[in-house]
Amino acid sequence: MLYPTPAGLYCPAGDFHVDPVRPVKRALITHGHSDHARAGHGAVLATRQTLDIMALRYGADFAGSTQAVAWGEAVDLGGVKVRFHPAGHVLGSAQIAIEKDGTRIVVSGDYKRGVDPTCAPFEPVACDVFITEATFGLPVFHHPDPKAETRKLLTSLVQFPERTHLVGAYALGKAQRVIRLIRDCGYDRPIYIHGALARLCDYYRAEGIDLGDLRPATVEKKEPGTFHGAIVVGPPSAFQERWARRFNEPLIAFASGWMMVRQRAKQGGVELPLVISDHCDWPELLDTIREIAPQQVWVTHGREEALVRWCELAGIAARPLHLVGYEDEGD
Numbered sequence: 001m002l003y004p005t006p007a008g009l010y011c012p013a014g015d016f017h018v019d020p021v022r023p024v025k026r027a028l029i030t031h032g033h034s035d036h037a038r039a040g041h042g043a044v045l046a047t048r049q050t051l052d053i054m055a056l057r058y059g060a061d062f063a064g065s066t067q068a069v070a071w072g073e074a075v076d077l078g079g080v081k082v083r084f085h086p087a088g089h090v091l092g093s094a095q096i097a098i099e100k101d102g103t104r105i106v107v108s109g110d111y112k113r114g115v116d117p118t119c120a121p122f123e124p125v126a127c128d129v130f131i132t133e134a135t136f137g138l139p140v141f142h143h144p145d146p147k148a149e150t151r152k153l154l155t156s157l158v159q160f161p162e163r164t165h166l167v168g169a170y171a172l173g174k175a176q177r178v179i180r181l182i183r184d185c186g187y188d189r190p191i192y193i194h195g196a197l198a199r200l201c202d203y204y205r206a207e208g209i210d211l212g213d214l215r216p217a218t219v220e221k222k223e224p225g226t227f228h229g230a231i232v233v234g235p236p237s238a239f240q241e242r243w244a245r246r247f248n249e250p251l252i253a254f255a256s257g258w259m260m261v262r263q264r265a266k267q268g269g270v271e272l273p274l275v276i277s278d279h280c281d282w283p284e285l286l287d288t289i290r291e292i293a294p295q296q297v298w299v300t301h302g303r304e305e306a307l308v309r310w311c312e313l314a315g316i317a318a319r320p321l322h323l324v325g326y327e328d329e330g331d
């Protein structure tokens with residue numbers, strides 16, 4: 001019904017791939033991150049928001065044809081019934097339920113269980129086979145409260161009122177979530193954003209996500225004092241550029257689940273690591289599997305072996321999928 005191929009998971013009966021990493025005839029896409037959503041497919045089936053995000057990133061002609069699917073709407077593909085359900089990862093992100101002859105497989109895509117007002121929350125879907133991601137699939141990964149992490153940034157602003165606080169956050173999902181978290185912690189001054197975030201922030205706002213007063217972080221046009229003690233959000237790659245050195249005594253922060261790994265923060269020259277993740281941590285992965293109680297768990301992209309072993313010890317059949325090509329841009 002569904003098996004791994006070099007292009008990605010393939011369903012022969014419905015003749016479609018899920019999140020293919022190569023151009024295919026028909027693709028079902030879980031969400032807009034670049035490792036899952038690629039341009040150049042014949043036909044694409046996804047949520048309207050994912051299609052919008054793909055068009056923003058790749059241009060309107062990113063696929064031969066597109067079809068938007070509403071939450072829970074059943075679409076028949078060659079006798080295979082597919083439905084999209086919220087995954088709680090980024091705006092528009094979906095799990096895909098694939099059903100044939102009374103068997104249901106759910107492909108989680110990337111997902112998380114924590115509160116995130118910038119997207120629809122994960123919806124547990126009963127199934128026979130649950131295909132779960134395992135980006136943070138090791139017992140050491142426990143993500144702290146994202147608001148407590150955000151308050152570290154606001155505390156630092158009080159401690160270093162002259163320094164420009166540069167917050168690294170991936171352009172799709174993480175940046176908007178971090179901005180929303182900063183607002184929810186009571187910060188209502190302007191937040192400055194790198195140009196690479198502008199279109200996606202505009203799109204989130206158009207979809208009803210309030211991000212407050214956002215302004216372009218364009219150094220040339222402003223008085224030098226503008227950015228003293230300001231928050232500037234940008235893609236992490238931008239902080240290696242000359243752009244970042246124009247700010248006053250820049251203090252580099254980075255919002256990512258990987259910031260739990262001290263070595264990663266050190267390597268990236270991150271002074272203020274913020275552990276804010278859009279993926280499940282280890283306890284969330286286990287809770288989700290217990291809640292859904294599938295007969296089988298297939299584990300993909302990430303730390304597959306530990307989660308497979310946990311399932312086996314819990315009496316649930318499990319296997320690693322070893323899919324290649326997924327290096328999430330939005331961890």
Ligand SMILES: [Zn+2]
Nearest residue numbers: 033110328330
């Ligand atoms: Zn993702």
